[in-house]
């Protein structure tokens with residue numbers, strides 16, 4: 001599977017504020033750039049933290065991009081993927097509406113009542129891992145179901161695990177022209193952090209967009 005990560009951060013590296021509510025970092029051109037990446041993928045993934053904080057829809061907004069997908073025989077929107085060990089996704093979350101299919105990667109111990117409720121709400125459940133979702137195993141399962149190219153949009157906890165698991169091929173970061181600050185505000189890669197064997201990146205492109213900069217990297221290894 002080809003995995004691309006995209007996120008928007010402030011000039012001080014934060015994905016949102018310490019309140020973990022959604023901060024608009026991108027401008028319109030950057031949101032359009034992300035829409036095009038979504039349209040080019042078979043799936044768009046976020047962690048449960050992002051679902052609970054932002055209630056994202058994770059669909060393609062531009063009708064022309066949706067038409068191009070239909071013309072090439074793809075569903076109008078990529079599949080939505082939520083990484084959610086305990087099956088905490090609310091049944092009225094926007095990712096569970098009928099605009100697109102939705103896969104939930106859950107842990108082996110996810111409660112049966114939550115699994116049943118989420119299946120009733122239309123989700124497809126994929127079991128991988130125990131304490132936390134085993135990303136490599138979960139993504140392998142999604143690949144066997146036809147997701148060959150996956151966009152991971154965050155948040156910081158999930159992105160750290162994705163780098164730890166070594167599953168990320170490409171990274172693009174929009175750096176917006178603002179400071180958010182806060183030692184507890186989410187960053188691009190949270191988790192425990194690396195102390196050695198830091199994932200290394202090769203800078204592939206730098207582009208000025210809206211009032212910020214898009215940095216595009218290939219991930220080594």
Ligand SMILES: NC(=O)c1ccc[n+]([C@@H]2O[C@H](COP(=O)([O-])OP(=O)(O)OC[C@H]3O[C@@H](n4cnc5c(N)ncnc54)[C@H](OP(=O)(O)O)[C@@H]3O)[C@@H](O)[C@H]2O)c1
Pocket residue numbers: 006007008009014015016017019020021022023025046047048049050051053054083084085086088131132133134135153154155156157158159161162186190
């Ligand atoms: N600016 C941007 O581009 C951007 C993008 C996305 C999100 N955000 C912001 O980021 C914040 C949310 O980020 P977050 O870090 O709190 O949440 P997150 O990364 O979206 O989700 C983290 C949660 O996913 C679950 N999970 C399951 N398996 C995991 C694994 N292997 N590794 C890591 N997590 C795993 C864990 O909950 P369980 O243990 O319950 O499973 C974990 O707490 C929000 O404020 C949102 O607005 C910003």
Ligand SMILES: Nc1nc(=O)c(N)c(NC[C@H](O)[C@H](O)[C@H](O)COP(=O)(O)O)[nH]1
Pocket residue numbers: 007008022023024025026030031034046050054055056057058059153154
């Ligand atoms: N590219 C980007 N720029 C931002 O300034 C920002 N706050 C996010 N945040 C990502 C997060 O995952 C959001 O929840 C989804 O971008 C919402 O996605 P929808 O529009 O509901 O499909 N992403």
